[in-house]
Amino acid sequence: MSGRGGAAVLGTGAMGSGIAVRLAEAGRAVRTWNRTAGRADVGHPGAEPCETPEKALAGADHVLLVLSDDRALREVVGVVAGAVAEADRPPLVLALGTVASATVRDLATRVPLLDVGMLGNPMHARTGDLRLYVGGDADRVEAARPLLDDLGKDVRHVGPLGAGMDLKLALNLLMGLEMQALAEVAALAGRLGLDRRSVLEIVGGSGFASPVMRFKGTRMAAGRYGDPDFRLALMTKDLGLAAAAADAAGPALPMTGAALRSHEAACADGWGDHDCAAIAAALDGGGPGDH
Known part of the structure; x- marks a missing residue:
């Protein structure tokens, strides 16, 4: 991936689609994947739909998991954990759907993770006007801040892993x-x-x-x-x-x-x-x- 840092957006429902479009318009190379076949295309030329999560992850600096519940998050982390571990430079993984904080802390043993509580609707996602409340290691938060600033008008580190959720x-x-x-x-x-x-x-x-x-x-x-x-x-x-x-x-x-x-x-x-x-x-x- 090239551009301002590659991003893989896994989960292209209403919020995930808006996030993918926003990141593409901010000049990032974006690849998308959805668990439901045929739903990864978000309709923007800068966001490449992929048939597999492994293809979406290739070369990504950040992996955004925009998933609706704990079960879906666990399922997708299980799919991508191997690919993340084998990467020459493991990407930082951001969990953005609302799930239990205990789930986030458990999954952090498998992938380098931040949890991001999102406040806003799909239009806010497309325009970069989300409010983002981030839990996790301070150094990882700072590493992710340029991408988070693309997505949110208010980005705050609110505490340790799980605090965002x-x-x-x-x-x-x-x-x-x-x-x-x-x-x-x-x-x-x-x-x-x-x-x-x-x-x-x-x-x-x-x-x-x-x-x-x-x-x-x-x-x-x-x-x-x-x-x-x-x-x-x-x-x-x-x-x-x-x-x-x-x-x-x-x-x-x-x-x-x-x-x-x-x-x-x-x-x-x-x-x-x-x-x-x-x-x-x-x-x-x-x-x-x-x-």
Whole structure:
């Protein structure tokens, strides 16, 4: 690979595709691979789709694992660990999907790893406006900083390995609780005979709302849950990780448990692949086919 340092992006879903395009536009040589055959092409001439992870890794200085859950991360690290170990100059591996910090620490025994908690959506990934919270060895963080600066407007080293995931999990927990609260406000308003759209607009313009509540409130008001920014299934996964972390660490998080049960029920009703704002529709009962 040539350019400003080669990067292999393994996992080309919504976020991974945006990251690959951004790195290519920043002048880096990019190769991509996805576990699902035929999905590695991100539609940019500077990002070369590969049929195997080994081809994507060849000559890469950085390997970005943009994967949705712990199982996927373990699977892909298992595939690439041998190739990384045999490289003349082993690349630095960055885990960017939200997983348990214990998983990251375990996998760091197999590959040189940093964990990067990402805050933002696919458009932020394409424009380099992510917020990136990095856990790991300080020297490795500094080695990765030029690439991270290409991707993020705010890059922070937040602690040892696992700290990036722990912070991202805490932030996603807050978002999940905000979505649950906003959905319940809409549900109560509707059952009291108020106009739900007007109530959501009023909440969005009030001092009670965060920016994400204003943004997601427009989806709830319009009933627009397709083309998700962040799937409800992933929010459910992160609420489950938060609940498990709380069980292990000790604090009781009753709101987390309640939101998790509500999200699990929504996934069971078929809302998992819709935007996480669909928790509002799920509270009305039934699945997408009933709305």
